[in-house]
Amino acid sequence: MSQSATSGPTPRGVRTPAPRAQAGATADIAPDVDPLGIEPFFQPKRAAFWLLSALLISGVFGIGQLLGVGLRVVPVAALLGLFAWAMYTLGFVAVFRAMDLLDQHPPAAYVLAFAWGGLGAAHLALPANNAIQSLAAKLVSPEFVVAWGPALAGPITEEFLKIVGVILLVLTARSQFRTELSVLIVGAMAGLGFQVVENLSYTVRSAITFPSDSQIDPVFWNLVTRGLLSGLWTHAAYTTVASYGLALFLFRRERTRAARVGMALLCFALAWAMHFVWNSPWMEDWFSDGLPGLTLLLLAKGMPVLFAVALIWHAATRETGAYLHALAASVVPERELLRDDEWLCLGSPLARWRVRRELGRAYGRRARRLKTRLQREQLRLVLKAGMYGRGARTSRHEMAIRRLRAKLEALTPPEGPRRPATMPP
Amino acid sequence: MADRPAYRTWPATLAIFVALLAYVGGLQLWDRLTPSTRSLPEGQAVVVGRARFVPAEGWLMNVPRSRPGQTLVLFKNGHVFSVRTSRWLGGPEGPLERQQRLIERGRHLHVQDDVANVLTDWGLEGTTFAYYGSKVSGRFWLMVDPARALVVQVDFYGPNDATSAEGALDEARSMVASMDVEAS
Numbered sequence: 001m002s003q004s005a006t007s008g009p010t011p012r013g014v015r016t017p018a019p020r021a022q023a024g025a026t027a028d029i030a031p032d033v034d035p036l037g038i039e040p041f042f043q044p045k046r047a048a049f050w051l052l053s054a055l056l057i058s059g060v061f062g063i064g065q066l067l068g069v070g071l072r073v074v075p076v077a078a079l080l081g082l083f084a085w086a087m088y089t090l091g092f093v094a095v096f097r098a099m100d101l102l103d104q105h106p107p108a109a110y111v112l113a114f115a116w117g118g119l120g121a122a123h124l125a126l127p128a129n130n131a132i133q134s135l136a137a138k139l140v141s142p143e144f145v146v147a148w149g150p151a152l153a154g155p156i157t158e159e160f161l162k163i164v165g166v167i168l169l170v171l172t173a174r175s176q177f178r179t180e181l182s183v184l185i186v187g188a189m190a191g192l193g194f195q196v197v198e199n200l201s202y203t204v205r206s207a208i209t210f211p212s213d214s215q216i217d218p219v220f221w222n223l224v225t226r227g228l229l230s231g232l233w234t235h236a237a238y239t240t241v242a243s244y245g246l247a248l249f250l251f252r253r254e255r256t257r258a259a260r261v262g263m264a265l266l267c268f269a270l271a272w273a274m275h276f277v278w279n280s281p282w283m284e285d286w287f288s289d290g291l292p293g294l295t296l297l298l299l300a301k302g303m304p305v306l307f308a309v310a311l312i313w314h315a316a317t318r319e320t321g322a323y324l325h326a327l328a329a330s331v332v333p334e335r336e337l338l339r340d341d342e343w344l345c346l347g348s349p350l351a352r353w354r355v356r357r358e359l360g361r362a363y364g365r366r367a368r369r370l371k372t373r374l375q376r377e378q379l380r381l382v383l384k385a386g387m388y389g390r391g392a393r394t395s396r397h398e399m400a401i402r403r404l405r406a407k408l409e410a411l412t413p414p415e416g417p418r419r420p421a422t423m424p425p
Numbered sequence: 426m427a428d429r430p431a432y433r434t435w436p437a438t439l440a441i442f443v444a445l446l447a448y449v450g451g452l453q454l455w456d457r458l459t460p461s462t463r464s465l466p467e468g469q470a471v472v473v474g475r476a477r478f479v480p481a482e483g484w485l486m487n488v489p490r491s492r493p494g495q496t497l498v499l500f501k502n503g504h505v506f507s508v509r510t511s512r513w514l515g516g517p518e519g520p521l522e523r524q525q526r527l528i529e530r531g532r533h534l535h536v537q538d539d540v541a542n543v544l545t546d547w548g549l550e551g552t553t554f555a556y557y558g559s560k561v562s563g564r565f566w567l568m569v570d571p572a573r574a575l576v577v578q579v580d581f582y583g584p585n586d587a588t589s590a591e592g593a594l595d596e597a598r599s600m601v602a603s604m605d606v607e608a609s
Contacts (some may be wrong), residue, residue, distance in 0.1 A: 047438035055445075072530035124449055131452035136490035138459045143493050160448065164441055171434040182576075208527060212515040363484075 020412035039173045040388040041108045047340050048171035052116070062126070062198060071138045072203030077207030077215035085200045089114075092192055099349045103379050104182040109169065113186045117164030117193025117235070122201075124161050125194075129153040136295065147370045157196065159268065162235070163242045165190050170246070178386070180247040181320035184313065187235045187243025205376050219238020229295055233302035234278065237309045242271040242325025244312045251319070272382070322351035324382055331385035337401050338378050345375075345384065359412070367411045374404040460498060463570050470603070473497040474510035476577045477545075478604040481596035491553060499600075504583030504593040506600060514578035517569045520576050521552060524565060534558040543568075547605030551577070560585060564594065566601050 070078035093110075097104050099287040101112065132153035137145045166187045170177050177183050203222040210218040245267025249260040285301075287293035318359050325346040332338045338346070345351040352375050360368030381397040388394070434548050446505045462485035470477045483501050490498040490507075499506040524535050543566060544550055551568030552585060563582025570576070581597040583590055 005460075047435035049434075051438050069531045079529075128449045128452050131449075131456040134456045134461070135452070137489040137491075138456075139462055142488055142491050145489075146493055148600055157448075161445075164445065166439065168438070171437055173504060176430060181556050209511065210521070211512040211576075213519040214515070402558065 006301035011287055021399060038175050038201050041112055041169070041173045042108075042178070043172050046172055048168050049358040051118070051271075052165070052168040052172060054113070054216045055120040055124070056112075056115055057262035059115075059121075059123035062123035063201075065121050066201055067204070070207070073150035074204060074207040075217050076221055078204050080219045081200050081203035081207070081222070084219055085196045085203070088199075088223070088227050089192065089196050090230070092231075096188070100352070100376060100379050101181065101185045101349075103376065103383055104179065105176055109173075109176060109186055113165065113189035114196075116169070117162055117195070117239070118197035119193075120165055121158065121161035121190070121194050122197045125157050126159075132157065149279035153163060153186055154279045155272045158235070159238060159242055159271050159275060161238045162190050163187070163246065163268065163271075166246060168240070168242050170250070177250065179320040179323050180244070180251055183243050183250065184316050187246070190243075191234075191236035191239030194239070195231070195380040198235070202226060204248070225298075227293065229298045229301065232311070233274075233305035238271040239277050239307050240309055241274065241312060242268050244316065245271075246325065247316065270308070274308070277301060278305070288298050308318060317347070317349060323347070324379075327386045328382045330384055331390060332378075337381065337398060342375070342378060363412050370404055370408045370411065374401060374408060377401045377404060412423045436532070459486055461489050465499075465556075473508045474571070475569065475575055476510045476604060476606045477607065478600050481600055484600075487533050501593060501596075502583075502589050503586075504580070504589070506597050507580045508604075509578045509580075510606075511573070511576055511578075512574055514567060514574055517571060520567055520569055520578065524567065524578065525554070528565070532558075534536060534561065535562075543601070545604050546559075546602050549577075549605055556582075557585070561588070564597065568604075568606075570606065573606065577604070578607065579604075 067078065133145050133149040136149055136152055169186055199222060203219055206222055207215050207218040245264035249264040252260055283297060283300055287297040325343065328338055328343055328346055345355055356368050356371045359371045377397050377400045381394055381401065384394050384397065449609055450562040465471060465480050467477065467482060470479050480499055484499040484506060485501065487500045488595050496507065496509045509543040529536055530535050534556045535558065540554045541551050543553045551566055553564060553566045555564045556562065561582055562585050563580065566579040580599055583593055
């Protein structure tokens with residue numbers, strides 16, 4: 001079963017390892033694995049599509065106006081901020097891509113999710129947050145708002161609005177969402193969109209009120225504090241948690257409807273609680289003023305969030321891994337396209353990364369890069385074959401796999417690394 | 426491609442739309458219906474961060490727009506008197522240029538060319554300029570104290586109603602004249 005990553009192709013059907021054969025048999029009867037066909041996100045006959053579009057267009061104008069004021073008043077800060085946060089977004093996207101998460105959907109899904117977070121949700125959050133803080137000042141006191149206003153307004157408004165976008169996307173093209181991971185990654189992108197636009201808006205506002213003439217310092221200050229020190233455990237993380245609830249609701253069909261609604265609400269409550277703690281003044285007295293104290297405070301508040309999100313990603317990855325195994329066994333039986341050791345690693349980004357690392361250590365960077373591309377093409381082949389069936393849409397991936405494998409075999413001797421360092425369970 | 430799975434989205438979409446409308450619109454409506462002003466003790470100085478001044482008679486505090494230690498917004502007959510104190514580490518001209526840019530490019534109003542010096546009863550020095558638009562006009566005072574790394578910004582504006590604007594401007598001037606910083 002543990003074939004070399006670089007040895008010659010095995011003729012189809014010569015040897016069927018028990019787990020793959022069993023998974024294939026399971027897949028034959030599992031309705032989720034049958035190619036359903038996949039819909040684009042352009043669905044003019046569906047109400048969800050139109051609500052999503054209308055709110056996005058309204059967000060374009062609302063957020064555009066905010067940015068327009070920034071460009072007119074503090075043009076250097078606004079343009080530099082735009083560039084800095086665009087680069088920041090690309091960094092996140094590169095990480096998602098390195099984890100092969102972006103192969104779950106066509107690019108339109110990520111663009112729409114990001115746009116929802118940055119335009120739709122951010123635009124609607126502004127008046128709602130202002131109203132909550134204003135009400136708190138009137139009904140309690142302005143002092144209370146200074147301390148607790150962000151914790152009171154931010155979590156409930158923003159978590160609600162961000163998850164609404166994910167729900168609208170699921171409603172628009174339900175068949176695009178086939179695994180828990182596919183919901184999670186869209187949630188993460190919606191959260192990232194909100195995070196980036198909020199950070200840009202803070203950068204511009206901070207440049208207007210910054211205590212010096214510089215328009216560059218506020219950009220760097222915000223990039224460090226809001227981007228680097230806070231970026232891993234804010235909106236993208238919270239929306240991932242809330243989206244996991246939606247994923248559980250959609251895919252845990254063996255549970256009762258009430259239980260699924262309960263799980264979704266629980267995840268939303270967890271996302272809300274994380275956001276509440278982050279925005280609250282709790283723990284601020286424990287740390288000194290200045291950058292070292294601020295860093296420690298942000299780490300103390302952020303690490304539990306990161307831990308919770310890592311657990312959720314892990315759980316969703318396992319579920320998606322099981323789905324991919326079954327799907328691959330059913331739709332890509334050819335071992336020259338997907339060998340048994342590659343099939344075993346298919347559902348585990350970490351296991352695939354370990355294989356790449358081992359190959360890179362043994363045969364150098366080029367081999368590692370080729371293996372990375374090979375793994376990505378295999379994942380795309382399996383996912384697309386599951387969506388559209390084998391045919392014209394998958395043939396370019398099949399050709400790419402064969403080409404990459406040939407190149408990889410030229411780099412590595414036949415006795416190359418016999419098995420990946422770690423196999424997934 | 427297989428046939429599109431048949432499912433309706435309008436009930437859920439309608440529910441989402443109603444929820445959004447109720448949440449965002451409802452909060453705004455509730456906020457609008459809740460009174461936002463609070464009276465201030467007559468003749469007594471109020472503190473905004475490191476600055477303090479004596480409010481003129483009849484001016485009410487706009488509670489939601491005021492932030493303790495940072496901003497105090499007063500309100501009377503549609504006229505607004507906003508005092509904001511913040512740290513300032515740059516040159517003395519910086520806040521003036523930035524504020525004029527904000528008024529002209531951000532609020533689309535015209536700044537009058539003449540910038541005059543101002544001296545309060547307590548010896549606080551600063552600059553002032555007027556601005557105007559088709560519906561709104563106002564005056565801005567800026568007091569920069571590089572030694573204290575402090576800037577005090579006072580923005581007075583209201584509708585272009587000649588009868589009430591003149592009286593309100595006089596009261597705004599008297600409030601600025603009563604201003605000082607870090608007085609014990």
